[in-house]
Amino acid sequence: MKFLLLGLTLLSISDSFRLAPPIHSPSGKFTQKAGRTHGVSPAALFADVSNKITKQADILGIPCEDECGLSEYPNLPDSIHPGVLSGQALMDLLEDAKKKGYAIPAVNCVTSSSINACLEAARRNDAPIMIQFSSGGSQFYAGKGLDNSNYQAAIAGAVSGAFHVRTMAEQYGVPVILHTDHCAKKLLPWVDGLLEASERYYEQHGEPLFSSHMIDLSEEPIEENIEICKDYLKRMDKMGMVLEMELGITGGEEDGVNNEDVDKDELYSKPEEIHQVYEALMPISDKFTVAAAFGNVHGVYAGDIELRPPILDSAQKYISDKLGDKAPKDKKPVYFVFHGGSGSSVEDIREAIGYGCIKMNIDTDTQWSYWSGINEFQKKYSPYLQTQIGNPEGADKPNKKFYDPRECIRAAEISTIDRLQLAFEDLNCQNVLGLDPPKQPANTLGPRRGGLPV
Numbered sequence: 001m002k003f004l005l006l007g008l009t010l011l012s013i014s015d016s017f018r019l020a021p022p023i024h025s026p027s028g029k030f031t032q033k034a035g036r037t038h039g040v041s042p043a044a045l046f047a048d049v050s051n052k053i054t055k056q057a058d059i060l061g062i063p064c065e066d067e068c069g070l071s072e073y074p075n076l077p078d079s080i081h082p083g084v085l086s087g088q089a090l091m092d093l094l095e096d097a098k099k100k101g102y103a104i105p106a107v108n109c110v111t112s113s114s115i116n117a118c119l120e121a122a123r124r125n126d127a128p129i130m131i132q133f134s135s136g137g138s139q140f141y142a143g144k145g146l147d148n149s150n151y152q153a154a155i156a157g158a159v160s161g162a163f164h165v166r167t168m169a170e171q172y173g174v175p176v177i178l179h180t181d182h183c184a185k186k187l188l189p190w191v192d193g194l195l196e197a198s199e200r201y202y203e204q205h206g207e208p209l210f211s212s213h214m215i216d217l218s219e220e221p222i223e224e225n226i227e228i229c230k231d232y233l234k235r236m237d238k239m240g241m242v243l244e245m246e247l248g249i250t251g252g253e254e255d256g257v258n259n260e261d262v263d264k265d266e267l268y269s270k271p272e273e274i275h276q277v278y279e280a281l282m283p284i285s286d287k288f289t290v291a292a293a294f295g296n297v298h299g300v301y302a303g304d305i306e307l308r309p310p311i312l313d314s315a316q317k318y319i320s321d322k323l324g325d326k327a328p329k330d331k332k333p334v335y336f337v338f339h340g341g342s343g344s345s346v347e348d349i350r351e352a353i354g355y356g357c358i359k360m361n362i363d364t365d366t367q368w369s370y371w372s373g374i375n376e377f378q379k380k381y382s383p384y385l386q387t388q389i390g391n392p393e394g395a396d397k398p399n400k401k402f403y404d405p406r407e408c409i410r411a412a413e414i415s416t417i418d419r420l421q422l423a424f425e426d427l428n429c430q431n432v433l434g435l436d437p438p439k440q441p442a443n444t445l446g447p448r449r450g451g452l453p454v
């Protein structure tokens with residue numbers, strides 16, 4: 001068997017990423033394909049640099065047991081596997097979402113803790129997830145004490161986060177789209193830096209470091225917006241990456257960008273504009289998504305701006321009419337993404353999904369859930385959190401196990417996982433992969449090292 005695995009792995013060298021024939025796993029339940037199979041000897045790994053084994057676990061030499069070793073899922077196209085997706089696998093997932101009527105939650109992360117909460121939530125919901133970094137979040141990932149001239153900290157922070165996601169997504173057994181959020185014109189050097197990192201990674205491993213980036217030039221004239229997006233799409237398409245572009249303006253405030261006072265007309269995209277984008281980008285690549293404005297607003301607030309999902313429907317119909325015979329069968333030529341979904345009704349969310357929305361951003365609600373977890377923990381154990389020694393059980397009792405940062409951070413993670421469960425429900429994004437419920441994690445460190453029951 002070992003010989004057979006090695007043989008097939010070597011076979012896959014020649015055809016790099018094309019699908020190799022499936023091999024039945026001992027359980028017969030799942031299959032593993034050569035080229036993504038764990039357990040290859042180091043000699044095979046290093047014998048030929050063109051041996052493009054993309055499993056991060058193999059690259060790093062770390063264990064990859066059970067679901068980590070899956071190369072496909074029961075309910076998804078064969079190309080989709082645990083870990084970060086790009087190229088055909090990524091497009092197959094977006095297509096699957098559009099076809100089956102679910103949207104993937106895209107969560108802004110700022111630490112390894114928030115990333116782990118997302119991965120745990122995705123596995124619990126048997127679903128894919130998008131993990132994204134804003135420019136500010138990327139800088140925070142690097143540490144606020146680091147100089148960010150020329151966005152160097154934001155570039156290093158996002159790359160560091162990307163390696164964390166790449167390493168851990170496989171371990172949790174879930175497919176992940178690794179993305180960056182809004183990139184306005186002045187921030188383009190940040191995404192340029194990340195593209196350089198992806199190009200270098202691609203040279204070595206045959207896939208980009210990130211799955212996709214957003215370029216948000218919605219504040220620029222539409223012609224300039226489209227021209228710059230064309231250039232980025234050309235560069236990204238070479239690596240199988242997806243470009244998310246923005247048209248019109250998402251209201252509200254996020255990551256220091258304030259759109260609270262923009263003209264209301266700007267909050268609604270026109271079908272003609274979306275068509276213009278489609279016509280300009282499609283000849284380059286189909287790997288793009290559009291953040292069209294349909295009254296969506298960043299943050300939760302009681303404004304008088306109305307969400308109008310039918311704008312997306314009108315655009316799909318308008319473009320399909322223009323395409324005539326060339327329109328796709330579902331008459332939904334555009335992949336839409338939903339920004340500023342916090343506080344939206346489930347009805348509006350589901351309606352937008354029906355019009356081809358395959359992703360919804362979640363930031364405000366998980367910012368709150370993370371904080372709320374810490375806040376509730378503090379309230380619950382307040383008498384144990386005031387001094388290092390001394391609590392209601394005795395003046396000389398130590399409080400170490402209460403103020404250990406792992407305790408309040410784990411409380412924040414659990415609160416966030418619970419909140420994300422709601423998001424997965426709202427987005428119809430549950431039982432997508434077809435895996436059994438996750439097993440209870442075994443803690444080999446024993447109860448003495450265990451934490452509080454938060």
Ligand SMILES: [Zn+2]
Nearest residue numbers: 250339340361
């Ligand atoms: Zn946004």
